[in-house]
Amino acid sequence: MKTFELTRADDPGQAIAVAAKANTAQQGADIRFIAGGTNLVDYMKLNVETPRKLVDVNHLPFDKIENLPDGGLKIGAVVRNSDLAYHPIVRKNYAVLSEALLSGASPQLRNMATTAGNLLQRTRCMYFRDTAMPCNKREPGSGCAAITGVNRGLAILGTSEDCIASNPSDMNVAMSALEATIHIRGPKGERSVPIGDFHLLPGNTPNRETVLEPGDLITHVTLPPPSPGNRSLYLKLRDRASFEFALASAAVVITADGGKITRARVALGGVGTKPWRSPEAEAELTGQSATPAVFQKAAVAALRDAKPQSQNGFKVELAKRCLVHALKLVTQTA
Amino acid sequence: MASLLASAGPVLGERSRDEAAAIPETKEAMAAVEGAIPVTLRVNGKKYDLQIDPRTTLLDCLREHLHLTGSKKGCDHGQCGACTVHVNGRRMNSCLCLAAMYQGDEITTIEGVGQPGNLHPIQEAFVAHDAYQCGYCTCGQIMSAVALLTEPVGPEDAEIKELMSGNICRCGAYQNIVAAIQSVRQSARPEKAG
Numbered sequence: 001m002k003t004f005e006l007t008r009a010d011d012p013g014q015a016i017a018v019a020a021k022a023n024t025a026q027q028g029a030d031i032r033f034i035a036g037g038t039n040l041v042d043y044m045k046l047n048v049e050t051p052r053k054l055v056d057v058n059h060l061p062f063d064k065i066e067n068l069p070d071g072g073l074k075i076g077a078v079v080r081n082s083d084l085a086y087h088p089i090v091r092k093n094y095a096v097l098s099e100a101l102l103s104g105a106s107p108q109l110r111n112m113a114t115t116a117g118n119l120l121q122r123t124r125c126m127y128f129r130d131t132a133m134p135c136n137k138r139e140p141g142s143g144c145a146a147i148t149g150v151n152r153g154l155a156i157l158g159t160s161e162d163c164i165a166s167n168p169s170d171m172n173v174a175m176s177a178l179e180a181t182i183h184i185r186g187p188k189g190e191r192s193v194p195i196g197d198f199h200l201l202p203g204n205t206p207n208r209e210t211v212l213e214p215g216d217l218i219t220h221v222t223l224p225p226p227s228p229g230n231r232s233l234y235l236k237l238r239d240r241a242s243f244e245f246a247l248a249s250a251a252v253v254i255t256a257d258g259g260k261i262t263r264a265r266v267a268l269g270g271v272g273t274k275p276w277r278s279p280e281a282e283a284e285l286t287g288q289s290a291t292p293a294v295f296q297k298a299a300v301a302a303l304r305d306a307k308p309q310s311q312n313g314f315k316v317e318l319a320k321r322c323l324v325h326a327l328k329l330v331t332q333t334a
Numbered sequence: 335m336a337s338l339l340a341s342a343g344p345v346l347g348e349r350s351r352d353e354a355a356a357i358p359e360t361k362e363a364m365a366a367v368e369g370a371i372p373v374t375l376r377v378n379g380k381k382y383d384l385q386i387d388p389r390t391t392l393l394d395c396l397r398e399h400l401h402l403t404g405s406k407k408g409c410d411h412g413q414c415g416a417c418t419v420h421v422n423g424r425r426m427n428s429c430l431c432l433a434a435m436y437q438g439d440e441i442t443t444i445e446g447v448g449q450p451g452n453l454h455p456i457q458e459a460f461v462a463h464d465a466y467q468c469g470y471c472t473c474g475q476i477m478s479a480v481a482l483l484t485e486p487v488g489p490e491d492a493e494i495k496e497l498m499s500g501n502i503c504r505c506g507a508y509q510n511i512v513a514a515i516q517s518v519r520q521s522a523r524p525e526k527a528g
Contacts, residue, residue, distance in 0.1 A: 001389045003388070006371070006388045008435075034435070037430050037435070038412055041431075042411050054388075054432075058435065082424075086486055106415065106499055106501075107425060107485070108425050108426050108427045108478070109412055109430075112427065241496075243499040
């Protein structure tokens with residue numbers, strides 16, 4: 001690990017002022033916020049991240065989960081994944097989020113990892129993790145070893161010729177189906193970004209993963225009020241029963257009335273270069289009866305643009321079945 | 335955070351030995367390290383004033399500076415759980431914690447959970463159920479199991495398995511680990527987090 005200076009921020013303005021001097025807020029940032037550290041310390045040990053300054057944001061006043069006047073929920077940036085997952089309101093109104101969080105990592109890691117940190121979780125692509133290998137995300141222009149290498153776990157949606165790294169977060173998938181909004185405070189003031197616009201497709205700049213600029217500090221995430229009568233569910237398929245990243249996952253938020261789907265929100269995990277909301281699947285479901293044939297049409301639509309690599313072609317069918325099964329489960333009891 | 339924190343049982347009882355532990359040889363050795371910073375940690379009820387490199391993880395600090403070698407280094411990347419300790423009653427992977435970020439927190443290691451002659455019920459159950467073979471992962475398993483007693487978890491074996499998944503045992507003592515934990519839960523009926 002390269003050495004660094006560790007500073008503790010006691011108010012947001014101080015944290016932002018320090019981080020505003022960073023060369024970038026993306027891969028290779030020389031100044032980084034640190035909260036749970038589950039991802040960043042791991043990558044610092046691998047020399048994938050080599051910040052010269054860390055700003056400890058754990059003591060900023062962003063550790064609360066609060067009801068909003070409109071019926072929605074405000075989730076502080078440093079709320080731990082375990083606290084969010086077990087929060088009674090989250091379990092009751094946003095079950096998909098609780099299930100997604102509890103399907104991710106281990107209890108120890110969930111006690112450390114934060115909401116904002118999970119939003120910024122980096123890929124598990126082994127070539128990104130290995131500084132001896134080329135990787136356009138880690139070192140722009142060095143090439144992509146995954147496209148011609150071991151790519152079984154990597155993305156089939158949103159890929160480019162430069163990068164096929166998958167976004168590993170479960171929380172992000174649920175947040176996408178719940179249409180979360182990310183609230184950011186930066187050197188120029190505050191702004192809010194819908195989660196669908198927060199993560200970037202790799203294109204020819206896979207080192208840029210989010211819209212964050214130097215000094216931008218995520219303060220909280222808001223969820224809209226739960227859609228009346230909705231049922232939601234997260235289904236995760238993986239190589240092991242627990243403590244493993246998704247090969248494919250589906251977050252579904254469905255409102256049905258008399259067997260007819262009146263509202264559908266669908267996002268996929270494990271298959272996209274970013275958390276993969278599927279408006280195509282939602283369009284196939286909305287206004288239709290909750291039947292296996294309709295679910296299948298939605299799944300086909302969601303994976304229509306899939307580009308499998310040499311080893312992950314199975315993910316196309318796996319993701320379809322994952323979505324179909326999630327829709328079956330969530331509508332069974334609706 | 336509040337609900338879990340509030341309900342996490344005081345594993346140590348209310349120990350408050352505030353005297354700074356004297357480990358002069360360590361302090362002298364570390365003072366020479368370029369870039370070392372002053373760090374004060376509370377571990378198992380004792381306060382330690384240290385000079386450490388900011389890169390020092392909590393695990394390395396416990397083992398190399400405080401000579402509390404019960405916490406083990408397995409993968410050093412948060413994947414195996416051998417390094418599990420409690421911070422303010424919650425289990426964490428100490429290999430991914432930068433020690434300097436945990437000043438003011440109450441850190442508990444296996445040494446603070448129980449000692450020969452005064453074992454924690456989970457430790458006794460591990461012995462009674464033969465819940466280990468080589469023993470390398472055992473301290474981490476016990477730290478996870480002790481924390482689990484105060485976490486929201488249902489009665490079934492399957493839930494124990496899921497919530498112990500952050501602790502890997504290469505000997506494969508899993509069946510007996512689950513049995514040991516269940517025996518304590520069933521006999522003690524510990525308070526649960528809501």
